[in-house]
Structures are given as C-alpha cells and as structure tokens.
Amino acid sequence: MTKIAVLGAGSWGTALANTMAKNGQQVMIWSHKADQAAEINERHQNDRYLPGAKLEDNLQATDQMAAAVSGADIVLFVVPTKAIRQVAKQLAAILLANKQSVILAHAAKGLEQKTHLRISQMLVEEIPADCYSGLAVISGPSHAEDVVKGDLTAISIGSNDVRAAEALQGALANAHFRPYTNHDLIGSELGGALKNIIAIGSGMLIGKGYGANAQAALLTRGLVEIREVGQALGAQPETFLGLAGIGDLIVTGMSPNSRNYRAGVALASGKPLAQVEEEMGMVIEGVNTIKAVVDFEKEYDLDLPITRTLYQVIYEGKTIDQGINDLMTRPLKAED
Template identity: 40%
Template structure:
C-alpha cells in the first residue's frame, strides 16, 4: 500500500520509549490499530493493564487501539507501514532481528535521530542496508521539533517527513496529520536526518553554557554557529541547504537547545555544573542521543575534512576529559575569520 488513502493501514511501531509511545498513541487516536513493540516486559504489561507507559511517558492515558507486545515478529509482520523508534545505537541490532519479517512492499519509517558510530550511516542508511529487499522509494524519515510529552498532550507541533519518493512522503504525511500535528513533506532524507542527529550535539553545548552560568548571548552564539556546522556537514554530504532553515534544521535545533525537556541539553547543563558524564548517564532513564552522536560527528567530520569546532570540543569533553571551561577558551581564542562560508 503506497497511496494517500490511509483507511485500513496496518501499522507497527518498534520502540516504546517516550517518542515511540507518543506517536503510536497519536496514530491510535486517529483510529489505527497499532502494534507496539516494547523491549521491557514491565512496559508491555503497564500499557496492557493500565493504558499508560509509566516509565517513559507517565501521566498520559493511552488509546485502547494500542496493542503492546514483546514479540518483534508479531509487531513487524504483515504491516503496510512500519516505524522504527529505537535508540540509534541499537537500530542495526533491532533491524537485523526483524529483517525476516519485512516485505518488499512495506513502507519503512525511521523516527530515530542519530549517526552510527562505526559506519557513520544515518538511520535510513542502516535500514536500507539491512532491508535490502525494500526499494529506496519506500523509506522515509520523520523529524522536527517535537518533544514527546507535548505531542502526547496535543500541543500544536510541526514536523517534516522526508522520502525520495513523493507518494511515500505523502502517505506518511496523511497518516500522521491531525489538527495538532502538522506534517510537511521533503525529498531531502540526508538533510533531514543530519539535522535531527547533529542538533543533539549542539544541544549539549547549549546546556553546558547554561550550566556554566553564561548568558543568553552565549546560547544565541552556540545555536547560530552550531547551525553553521550542521549546514557545512550537510552540504558536504549532498543535502539541500534549504533543509537547515526548516523544521528538521533550525526548528529542531532551537527546541533542543532551549527546552528543559531536552535530554541532551540536560546532559550539557550537568556537565557545565561539574558532573562527570558517566555519573550523568548512569542516572538517566532515557537515552541522550547526542553523547554517542558526538563521536560519530567528530570522526565523520575528520574523515571528510569538514570544520566543526563546537562539535569537536563537545567530543573532547565527552571522550577526552577536557574541561568545559578549557573547551570554551579554545573556541573563543581560535584564529579570527570571516563569518560566512563560501558556500
């Protein structure tokens, strides 16, 4: 099925974190019957018994149209639309487990944001490699400024769905669209995914600045120069530069750098306050994607020769034990230059 008529669409959602649960509920409230895969047995039981994900989306009453399961085969088999919403570092492992259940006519949507450490592939890159029987025009990515808890509360939210095929993008657009969740289409998968992944690294920097008690000047500078880095990387990888002034670019960047609901901002703030990254992560229930993505972005930028000084210093703080204050000094005393890139 790959048209704009969503009636009877069979949908599976793989991943029951806050975002996976929120979008499963959004679709369920539209009347779709949603099979939702949970890794944890207690989450599956909570949703089944109490209609609530008390770990990752507490306080939100979930639709009875959500059918939770710990069985990947049940959730992935026989679907028209399959959404993968798992942390980026387990995307490959999860996709491998369901590869025998996906068929060449399924539409595959990634709603995860990250870049794989070893391969430097985005999530659709990982999925297209594993689901090699599915044509590239049936892959899509959903991204944009969208905190799960706010979507669950039906707060007006705008996102983008990208696919190389317009009909695929429109199918996902119509499936998700509600009066409080507006979806725009794009054909720039590369730009949408890079924007969604790399903004998490910049959000750590923004949070760190607040943890150091810097002011609004600093935050504005980080967002602006961070966007320059994201755009620079994207252009070198073939993205459309206009994507980075859209929802999946500057929109998601602003949200993640300024919202106290952002896990990556929170990690950065705690780093700025002097806490160690291992201690921060050990106390977090949910994944801050920017921590692992910082390594991917650093290694990728070094490999292809793209200058990303803020991202580089976040990598040094996370993996080389450089202090936040030293990183700030290094950034502020770099060689002076013109603001605008040539491209």
C-alpha cells in the first residue's frame, strides 16, 4: 500500500484522490478550508466541486498540510497554477523539517504568468532537490465528473523518471481508470496547458451556432499550433498525437464539463470576461495561458493564427465574428 498526499480538494484533486483510495491506497487530501475537509471526512462528499458524488469511506482529508504529507511516498499537486509556488513553499518547509524525500507529481494544466514557466519548473525552483526522488505529471482526457462516477478513462503520466511514473501508474490503475506512461515531461505539460486555449475557441464556435465541421477544423488546426509551440520548447512531437495531446484536446474542446469550453460559449453570448470568470467560480486556465503563447509566437518566430486571433478577441476587443472571418479568409496555403 502506497501513502499519498493530494494537495488540493477541487474537482480534479478529489477525483484522483478518490480513485487511489478506491484502489486501497492510503490517501489523504489537503484542503486549505477546514469545513471542506470535515465534509469529506464526515459526509464523504465534496458538494461544491463534485455535487452528488459519493466518495470512498477510506478517503481522508485535513486542513493541515503537515498531517497530509507526513510519511507520504507520493505528493500530488492539484491546485491552480497561480497557487503552485505558495503551496510548494509550504511543502518544502515541511519536507525539510521532516528530512523527507517523496515522489513529486502534479495534475495542474497551465503556465505561470510573466515567467511562462511550466509547473514542474516552478516546483524545481521551490523545492530542494534532496526533498524529492522523481517528478511526474498526470495529463490526458479526464473530466473529474466522469472519473468520480466510474466512467472509462485513460490518462498519461509523463516523467523522465520511470520509477516515479510507474509508482503513480500503480496507484491509479483499476478496471475503470487506465494510466499509460511516457518519457516526455515537457510535452505532457504543454499539451495539458495549451489545449485550454483551443477549447475556448471551440466553445465560441458552438456559442455562435456553428456545427461539427467548424469544431473539427478548429481542433485539428489548433493541434498543429500546439505541436509547433511544443517543438519550439523542447517537446517530442509524437506526444501531441497521444493522450496528453489530441486526447486531452478532444475532451476539453468538445465537452460542456470543460470550464474553458463553457467560457468560450459564454463569451460568444456577449458576456464580458470578468463576468464569465465570476460566474464560473473556478480558474479558467486558458485565459491566462494564451498570454504566454502569444509571447512564445514572437520569441520563437512561430505562426499561430488561431491563438493570435483568440488573444485579439479576449484582450483587444476584436469581435468573434471578425476573428472567424479573418481566419477563414487568410492567404491559402498547404496543410502542414
């Protein structure tokens, strides 16, 4: 039995923790809210994020990070990108005090604002090397709402450390949840972050009344842009043809369970971004990630027309209709 600390009690953190608890692992989920931890312990529910879901009786929760981490073999971060550094600093202090080394993993999907760093890069900056023995990322097509009710799901665990990836794989695998491993940490992180941008665009198309043809075209050409950015930043191009790439893009770009997709639909209805973010009640990672990718386009001399147009719509006042027209009437070219 593996002891696992899951940092973050949102929908995805809870779903992953519940999956591992169902597998008989010793799992403790950390929330910064005492009432949320109490709800998980006493009622076996997390109604704000997974309404109606019944959690495993052996899943434990706490609002004390030190209690969650003590004796853990694996520490899994599932907090919004903007909270990664703060939580990592807290974890580093605990691990140093305990003289403890763990496998570090995360299931967050974004890039840091301003620095544009990936999550693993942020963790490495904040947590001393002596405090961890491997680093991995969970990515792939996986809505928490479906995972927690036992829908069939396959994900990818990216890591440069085979032992770390296989430890997570063993903790998560069951008849409903199938994890694969890959050796491309960079590509796995970028696939998970960049698909959120394209998902916003997909929601906009549906919100504007377009159909499956338009959606398929956007997702396919969006994948080309994701691959271009990934290769520029050192990812393996084949990663984007797997679960961490096209798989995650399909589910995020086509499902109403995706907050990025729903944000696109809401923006197409005429709601301003601030209102959409407030009504969503959860972080819309693609809204921030798009800023980083526009900077990458300039820095690496890339051509990312979909991403660039979405940036203009979200931040520069271009209408969605004009953005669609601009994309469809660009100079003709060969498919790449």
